[in-house]
Amino acid sequence: MSENQVCDTTVVRVATWNMDHWKRKVDQRERAWDLLRDQNIDVALLQETVPPTDLPRHQCAYREIGGSRGWGSAVVSFHDEWTVEEIQTVRTRYSGHRFSMLGTHPGAVMVAKVDIPKVGPLTLVSVYGAFDGPYAQTSMLRTVADLIPLFDSPHGESAILGGDFNLSTCGPPSDENLKRYGGILGAVYSLGLQDLTVHAKQRPPRWNCPCGATDCQHLPTYRGKGDGQAISQLDHLLGTPSLAVRCQRISLLEEESRGLSDHVPIVAELELPNLERSLSPEGFLQEVELRAGREGRRVVEELIAWAGRKQGEFERGPVGGIDLMRLPITQGSEPEMFLQLDVGREHAEQWTCSVLARGEVEMKFQRLRAPFDDEAMRESVWSHVNDIVGSLEKRLNGRPRFRLNQLYEPAKLQAFLSVLDSIVDGTVKRLEEERSGR
Numbered sequence: 001m002s003e004n005q006v007c008d009t010t011v012v013r014v015a016t017w018n019m020d021h022w023k024r025k026v027d028q029r030e031r032a033w034d035l036l037r038d039q040n041i042d043v044a045l046l047q048e049t050v051p052p053t054d055l056p057r058h059q060c061a062y063r064e065i066g067g068s069r070g071w072g073s074a075v076v077s078f079h080d081e082w083t084v085e086e087i088q089t090v091r092t093r094y095s096g097h098r099f100s101m102l103g104t105h106p107g108a109v110m111v112a113k114v115d116i117p118k119v120g121p122l123t124l125v126s127v128y129g130a131f132d133g134p135y136a137q138t139s140m141l142r143t144v145a146d147l148i149p150l151f152d153s154p155h156g157e158s159a160i161l162g163g164d165f166n167l168s169t170c171g172p173p174s175d176e177n178l179k180r181y182g183g184i185l186g187a188v189y190s191l192g193l194q195d196l197t198v199h200a201k202q203r204p205p206r207w208n209c210p211c212g213a214t215d216c217q218h219l220p221t222y223r224g225k226g227d228g229q230a231i232s233q234l235d236h237l238l239g240t241p242s243l244a245v246r247c248q249r250i251s252l253l254e255e256e257s258r259g260l261s262d263h264v265p266i267v268a269e270l271e272l273p274n275l276e277r278s279l280s281p282e283g284f285l286q287e288v289e290l291r292a293g294r295e296g297r298r299v300v301e302e303l304i305a306w307a308g309r310k311q312g313e314f315e316r317g318p319v320g321g322i323d324l325m326r327l328p329i330t331q332g333s334e335p336e337m338f339l340q341l342d343v344g345r346e347h348a349e350q351w352t353c354s355v356l357a358r359g360e361v362e363m364k365f366q367r368l369r370a371p372f373d374d375e376a377m378r379e380s381v382w383s384h385v386n387d388i389v390g391s392l393e394k395r396l397n398g399r400p401r402f403r404l405n406q407l408y409e410p411a412k413l414q415a416f417l418s419v420l421d422s423i424v425d426g427t428v429k430r431l432e433e434e435r436s437g438r
Contacts, residue, residue, distance in 0.1 A: 008277045010119050011248070014268045016045040016126070016162030016237050020261035021071045032260040037078055039253060041267065043114055045126035045162040045237075046074045061086040065107035065130065072107035073126040073163070077114055087111045087123065092152035099149035104142040105130045111150060118274040120333055123155045127163030129234075136166030137184055144187045151191045158333060161193055162237040164263060170210050170218050170232045188236075194244035196237045196268045202249040219252060221264045230254060230264050237266045242334065242358050245290055246270050272333065279329045284337050284357060292359030292404055299407045300337070300355055306417050307339055310424055322428065334358060341424055343431065350427040352420050359404040365396050371430045372423060381419060388415045 019032050033052055036044055050071050051060045061084045062074040077084050089098040101111040108130040115121050127143055129136035150156050165188070167181045189195075197203055197217055209218045210232070220230030230252075239247070249269040257265055279287065281304060289297040307324045314322045323342040330336045335357040341350035350372075351364035363385060365378050372378055378396045385402075386392040389412070393400040407413045 009271045009273055010116070012116060012119070012122075012270050012272055013040060013042045014045070014124075014160055014162070014237070014270060015039075015041045015043075015253075015265050016047075016164075016235060017257075017265035018047040018128070018164040018235065018261060018263035019049040020263060021048050021050050022069070023262070024260065028260050032257070035253065035256055035260065036076075036265075039256070039265075039267065041078055042116075043078070043082070043084075043122075043124060044074075044076045045110075045124055045160070046076060047126060047128035047164045049074050051076065056080070058083045060084055061110055061112035063102075063107040063110055065105065065128075069107070069130075073110040073128050075110050075112035075114070075124045075126050082114055082116060085113045085115075087113055087150070087155055090149050090153040090155055092149050094152065101146070101150060103146040105132075105139055108139065109143055109146065111147075111155075113155065116272070118276065119272045120275050121158070122272075123150070123159035125150070125159060125161040125163075127161060127165065129164060129166030131166065137180065140165055140167065140184050141187060144184075144191065147191060151193075156192070156240070158240055158243060159193075160196075160237070160239045160243060160268075161188070161191075162235070162266070164235050166234055168222070168232045168234055172210055172212060185236075188238065192240055193238040194241055196239050196244055196247040197250050199244045200247045200250040200268070202251075204250065204252050219250070219266065220254070221252065221266060223262045223264070225262070227259050227262070235263055235266055237268050239268075239270075242291060243270060243272070246272060273335075275332050278331060279335055281327055281329070281337070284329050284335055287335055287357040288355070288359070288404075291357055295408050296359050296404050299404055299413060302413055302417070303339060303355065306420065310421070314428070322431075324424070336362075339420070340364075341427055350423065352423050355404065356401075360401045361404055361407070362399050362401045363392070364399060366399050368423075369427070371426055377426075381423065384419045384422075385416065388412050388419070 048071050051062050051074055059077040060074055064072040075084055087101050089100055091098050103109045108128045110126045112124050113121050114124060130139045132139045167184060169178055169181050171178055207220050209216045211218060218233045221235040222230055222232045224231050247268050248271050251267045253265040285297050285300055288300050311324045326342055328338050336354050338354045339352050350369050351367040353364060354362045368378060375396055382394060382396060389402040389406040392402055407416055
């Protein structure tokens with residue numbers, strides 16, 4: 001682990017590797033673990049593995065598959081101060097029911113949390129496509145189903161999933177299994193994950209992939225029988241969008257791992273934001289552009305410009321002590337900027353909405369003050385926003401969200417600014433009435 005010069009980010013090296021434990025001799029297993037340490041891996045998602053007995057228990061979450069498989073999947077930290085904690089159950093935003101993370105094939109999947117100093121908690125999922133008779137496809141589909149609650153829970157907001165899926169889309173177009181394998185990979189992506197390789201600024205050179213595609217993104221991670229050159233990709237490393245965009249480099253330890261496994265380790269370097277960093281509006285805009293693109297940044301710039309125009313109206317108006325331009329921004333890995341009306345004399349705020357750097361807008365119905373503390377008034381605001389973005393969850397006492405890209409069209413953005421105008425103008429009018437004693 002290293003820190004960049006301005007100390008706003010921390011570089012974390014994450015690896016995934018099928019260690020091929022059951023086919024290896026004792027000295028090969030020992031050298032494989034030494035390799036992970038020597039390569040300065042921070043955390044590893046491992047399959048077909050058995051952690052060494054001298055590895056401190058707080059640095060490892062592991063389950064054996066059992067039966068004829070005296071090995072399993074693990075999440076391992078290589079730092080004494082980084083504690084690995086297995087996530088055994090999760091609760092989603094849809095109900096109070098707790099879902100087990102042991103899955104259909106306990107030991108084939110390990111879900112754990114690692115608290116990284118300065119960065120915060122990171123969810124790590126090690127996946128092994130266990131063969132169910134002749135098929136790994138069936139177990140992979142069950143694994144995806146088992147993991148849906150994880151990615152609908154707070155643990156799934158910042159997560160990396162990696163492992164040996166035991167299926168490949170590297171085959172030539174004539175391969176009749178490609179459609180099925182691609183569909184299963186699509187199901188994995190549907191959890192809200194993105195391939196880190198696609199986002200990496202540096203990646204391994206192109207290789208002679210059997211798929212033959214000119215835009216091939218495959219990595220050679222599986223050697224097949226023997227310890228020769230890799231011939232296919234069975235292994236993958238994916239992350240939630242806020243992590244995927246921070247992938248700086250993908251590398252393969254092909255030569256280093258030769259003779260230690262029939263799989264090649266994939267290593268990702270992620271530049272993660274530190275919790276204590278303080279963002280200015282410009283810094284927040286850069287964060288939005290990183291995660292939501294230039295169009296996302298443009299929309300947020302328009303929202304900030306709107307706040308500035310409204311502030312100018314207040315400075316010329318009869319009601320003083322009102323500020324729309326404080327624009328508080330939260331610290332941490334998921335920055336959020338609040339467009340709120342500060343009322344100095346009353347020491348209160350009127351909440352309008354906030355923007356999350358990952359590309360979402362959150363309405364603050366839960367915290368609206370007079371005159372929007374009336375449910376009919378909140379419903380009117382909800383109705384107008386819903387007409388603009390469509391399918392806004394009707395939680396008049398909550399904080400429903402919609403995607404920032406739903407405001408890309410100029411007409412929709414102007415309509416949304418008009419809704420914010422109505423909230424601010426209605427609040428200021430009520431303040432005038434209260435101050436005049438009416």
